[in-house]
Amino acid sequence: MSKESFKCLHCGHSYEMEPDAKSEMKDRVCPKCKSNSVRKIKK
Amino acid sequence: MEETSNRVGVFVCDCGMNIAGSVDCEAVKEMASTVPGVVVAMRNKYTCSDPGQEEIKRCIREHNLDRVVVASCSPRMHETTFRNCINKAGMNPYLLEMANIREHCSWVHLHDKKAATEKAIDIVKAAVAKARLLQPIEETKIPVTNAALVIGGGVAGIQAALDLADSGHKVYLVERQPSIGGIMAQLDKTFPTMDCSICVLGPKMMDAGKHPNIELIAFSEISKVSGYIGNYTVVINKKARYVNELDCNSCGKCAEVCPVIVPDEFQQGFSSRKAAFIPFPQAVPPAYVIDMKNCLGNNPVRCNKCVEVCEKKCIDLNMADKEIEIKVGAIIVCTGMDVYDPTVLDEYGYTRFENVITTMEFERLICGGGPTEGQILRPTDRKVPKHIGFIQCVGSRTANRGNPYCSNVCCMNTIKDSLLIKEHYPDTEIYVFYMDIRAYGKGFEDLYKRSQEEGVHYIRGFPGEVTEDPVSHNIKVRVENTTTCQVEEYELDLLVLSVGLHQDSGLKKLCNLLNISLTSDGFLMEAHPKLKPVDAPTPGIFFAGSVEAPKDIKDSVTQASAAVSRSSIILNADFIKGDGVKAFVDQEKCTSCGVCARVCPYNAIYVDIKAKNGAKIIVAACAGCGACSAECRFDAISIHHFMEEQILSQISSALATNPQNKIITFLCNWCSYAASDVAGISRMQYPANNRFIRVMCSARVTERFIWHAFKLGAPLVLLSGCHIGDCHYITANHSTQRRADRLWDAMEKLGIRPERLQLEWVSAAEGPRFAQIMRELEKMRHTVTREEIEFAQRVLNARDNAA
Numbered sequence: 006m007s008k009e010s011f012k013c014l015h016c017g018h019s020y021e022m023e024p025d026a027k028s029e030m031k032d033r034v035c036p037k038c039k040s041n042s043v044r045k046i047k048k
Numbered sequence: 049m050e051e052t053s054n055r056v057g058v059f060v061c062d063c064g065m066n067i068a069g070s071v072d073c074e075a076v077k078e079m080a081s082t083v084p085g086v087v088v089a090m091r092n093k094y095t096c097s098d099p100g101q102e103e104i105k106r107c108i109r110e111h112n113l114d115r116v117v118v119a120s121c122s123p124r125m126h127e128t129t130f131r132n133c134i135n136k137a138g139m140n141p142y143l144l145e146m147a148n149i150r151e152h153c154s155w156v157h158l159h160d161k162k163a164a165t166e167k168a169i170d171i172v173k174a175a176v177a178k179a180r181l182l183q184p185i186e187e188t189k190i191p192v193t194n195a196a197l198v199i200g201g202g203v204a205g206i207q208a209a210l211d212l213a214d215s216g217h218k219v220y221l222v223e224r225q226p227s228i229g230g231i232m233a234q235l236d237k238t239f240p241t242m243d244c245s246i247c248v249l250g251p252k253m254m255d256a257g258k259h260p261n262i263e264l265i266a267f268s269e270i271s272k273v274s275g276y277i278g279n280y281t282v283v284i285n286k287k288a289r290y291v292n293e294l295d296c297n298s299c300g301k302c303a304e305v306c307p308v309i310v311p312d313e314f315q316q317g318f319s320s321r322k323a324a325f326i327p328f329p330q331a332v333p334p335a336y337v338i339d340m341k342n343c344l345g346n347n348p349v350r351c352n353k354c355v356e357v358c359e360k361k362c363i364d365l366n367m368a369d370k371e372i373e374i375k376v377g378a379i380i381v382c383t384g385m386d387v388y389d390p391t392v393l394d395e396y397g398y399t400r401f402e403n404v405i406t407t408m409e410f411e412r413l414i415c416g417g418g419p420t421e422g423q424i425l426r427p428t429d430r431k432v433p434k435h436i437g438f439i440q441c442v443g444s445r446t447a448n449r450g451n452p453y454c455s456n457v458c459c460m461n462t463i464k465d466s467l468l469i470k471e472h473y474p475d476t477e478i479y480v481f482y483m484d485i486r487a488y489g490k491g492f493e494d495l496y497k498r499s500q501e502e503g504v505h506y507i508r509g510f511p512g513e514v515t516e517d518p519v520s521h522n523i524k525v526r527v528e529n530t531t532t533c534q535v536e537e538y539e540l541d542l543l544v545l546s547v548g549l550h551q552d553s554g555l556k557k558l559c560n561l562l563n564i565s566l567t568s569d570g571f572l573m574e575a576h577p578k579l580k581p582v583d584a585p586t587p588g589i590f591f592a593g594s595v596e597a598p599k600d601i602k603d604s605v606t607q608a609s610a611a612v613s614r615s616s617i618i619l620n621a622d623f624i625k626g627d628g629v630k631a632f633v634d635q636e637k638c639t640s641c642g643v644c645a646r647v648c649p650y651n652a653i654y655v656d657i658k659a660k661n662g663a664k665i666i667v668a669a670c671a672g673c674g675a676c677s678a679e680c681r682f683d684a685i686s687i688h689h690f691m692e693e694q695i696l697s698q699i700s701s702a703l704a705t706n707p708q709n710k711i712i713t714f715l716c717n718w719c720s721y722a723a724s725d726v727a728g729i730s731r732m733q734y735p736a737n738n739r740f741i742r743v744m745c746s747a748r749v750t751e752r753f754i755w756h757a758f759k760l761g762a763p764l765v766l767l768s769g770c771h772i773g774d775c776h777y778i779t780a781n782h783s784t785q786r787r788a789d790r791l792w793d794a795m796e797k798l799g800i801r802p803e804r805l806q807l808e809w810v811s812a813a814e815g816p817r818f819a820q821i822m823r824e825l826e827k828m829r830h831t832v833t834r835e836e837i838e839f840a841q842r843v844l845n846a847r848d849n850a851a
Contacts, residue, residue: 014792014803015824030782032772032809042806044792 151728202230204593277588674748726815
């Protein structure tokens with residue numbers, strides 16, 4: 006399964022994550038600043 | 049557009065010096081009197097007091113007011129007080145709006161009176177703007193199911209069930225274990241009276257098991273909860289016991305023939321039991337249970353001895369779990385707590401030295417019904433120890449490897465244990481290593497003194513080193529005695545770790561099912577910590593005992609009776625008034641598209657897409673989150689008290705002056721607004737540039753609100769709600785996340801930096817995080833240029849004109 010890309014709109018940090026296996030919605034948390042203002046970047 | 053009021057009264061509260069200390073209340077009052085629509089503005093020392101409320105009523109009569117704004121504390125504190133007040137003066141209670149100038153202003157801007165006063169003025173203006181558009185709401189009458197569910201059969205749950213049942217209510221008492229009794233059933237004696245624990249509890253357990261109004265559902269867990277105050281439907285998963293508990297007469301023959309021997313959990317592993325077992329002699333229901341994990345009957349080669357020996361034929365190894373559905377009007381949660389596992393604290397040697405045990409293990413050793421029949425025998429050589437030490441606060445009051453809070457009962461439990469040892473073996477030397485002894489309750493200090501008089505040594509300091517003599521297996525302890533300032537060494541035969549208490553392992557799952565929250569320490573959150581200490585924020589749900597915080601038996605029982613008293617208010621009524629904040633449909637605008645029904649977490653909207661006869665709200669099921677309203681593209685569905693025009697008017701008012709300096713923040717009532725209150729109560733300081741708008745759920749915030757704020761020149765908007773998974777409205781905040789994603793995409797397309805819309809999930813316990821977010825947003829605000837703000841205004845206005 007391909008990784009999903011995210012960008013934190015608080016600190017600007019970009020990162021990738023494996024999609025949730027159960028497709029459950031969870032808090033998006035920036036690993037750098039812990040903000041939830043994390044945008045999923047469409048490829 | 050709703051009818052606009054021109055007869056608003058504004059009442060500005062000093063709250064002693066709580067508000068007046070950092071806000072110029074006179075200036076706020078003077079400004080309020082000039083706001084369009086306001087006919088009278090008053091200032092009170094304490095508006096919530098009787099004279100303060102009388103003044104509101106007098107002004108309603110004398111000035112013929114039709115809307116009231118009270119500028120004081122959080123609406124979570126006194127909204128009901130003032131709604132009742134204006135209702136007594138003949139007004140509909142929903143014609144009140146509160147301006148929170150205490151938790152949101154005076155307490156968080158203590159050192160900047162000018163900024164605090166400016167903010168208080170904005171808050172009051174926004175409240176007046178909304179108040180002018182408020183509409184009277186008729187509250188719904190909801191019938192009540194006269195039955196209660198008590199979850200957890202420890203001492204608190206048993207007391208709650210008995211009190212409710214004695215009051216004539218039907219009670220379902222659900223216990224996860226095969227028997228009720230909880231941790232109290234495992235204790236030897238109780239402090240401060242030194243009663244035999246099971247002698248006190250046993251009769252109550254029997255009463256609960258036999259009461260005609262109590263249906264005991266043991267060995268069961270809650271699997272689904274739906275409904276609302278007065279009308280909950282609960283699905284219970286009753287685990288297979290493999291023994292028909294109604295027929296079993298506890299003869300014990302099944303256990304006699306059972307060949308499987310496993311450690312006995314009730315005796316803390318100090319003795320063994322069979323796979324066919326009864327948890328303890330006084331168990332209720334008094335029936336055996338088959339431990340199917342270890343039973344050979346579950347293997348390909350069936351043992352079947354217990355089945356063959358049971359004369360009453362009540363063993364069924366093919367028994368399956370079953371689901372039971374019940375309907376109740378109120379729920380009391382009494383699931384208690386777990387005891388801290390000191391395995392991680394290896395410096396005390398719990399995993400390495402057999403003669404280091406926990407207080408729960410000690411309870412079983414000293415108990416007459418325990419594995420040694422009340423003799424204290426140390427594990428390595430089964431000799432009576434002559435020197436026993438206790439280390440206090442194991443897993444408590446530590447930020448690193450345990451819990452930061454005091455577990456409340458450990459000091460007194462150790463004092464009790466020390467006296468029990470002295471009673472059994474007067475010559476034993478006892479050493480208690482402690483930080484400070486907390487003996488605060490009735491009779492506690494006397495017990496502490498008695499233990500000192502009996503010769504128990506209290507040494508102020510925690511051991512820095514615990515080692516074992518490899519030959520004698522004695523435990524050697526080095527400790528800095530902070531009273532004598534000496535490093536001292538003790539050789540002990542037995543060391544007891546006085547372990548703390550923490551959240552029950554199943555509590556998080558239960559919270560999700562019941563839609564209730566936890567505080568940062570992992571225990572249940574109250575609707576109000578002082579005024580509603582046994583109410584959960586979700587109406588109709590109450591709690592008692594250590595599920596709320598660690599407490600002793602007396603406090604647990606007291607709280608259980610308090611929870612019963614609170615729940616009886618619901619159960620004794622034929623009908624209760626439902627909150628007026630409900631969705632309603634404008635049938636002329638509704639296209640029956642069904643989007644509202646899809647996003648409703650409560651299935652409270654019915655739409656027949658084929659018939660196209662408009663969405664229908666099931667009012668009793670609607671919880672008032674507003675997700676439907678925010679998702680409707682045709683403005684056909686709205687929420688009473690949080691209507692589109694009302695919230696738009698708040699935004700417009702807040703941004704009427706110097707919008708470029710202000711951050712519009714939408715807060716959900718249950719989590720992020722509660723967190724903002726906690727920040728205020730804790731006097732956490734942050735910049736005064738935020739303007740808060742309360743909604744019941746973050747899902748109520750439509751895209752239009754965000755665009756409106758940007759059009760009026762707001763540099764930043766924050767959307768804040770409960771964490772995903774903790775939403776008060778089950779999954780409503782999923783809509784918030786999806787909407788934020790859509791907004792960020794749209795902003796980018798329009799050339800507006802998506803960063804200008806921030807999203808933060810803040811739980812009610814995260815006051816410090818809320819304050820930190822406010823400080824960080826203020827830094828972000830400075831990065832938004834005037835050109836950016838003006839560009840966004842031009843683009844959005846052009847888009848509207850084109851539409």
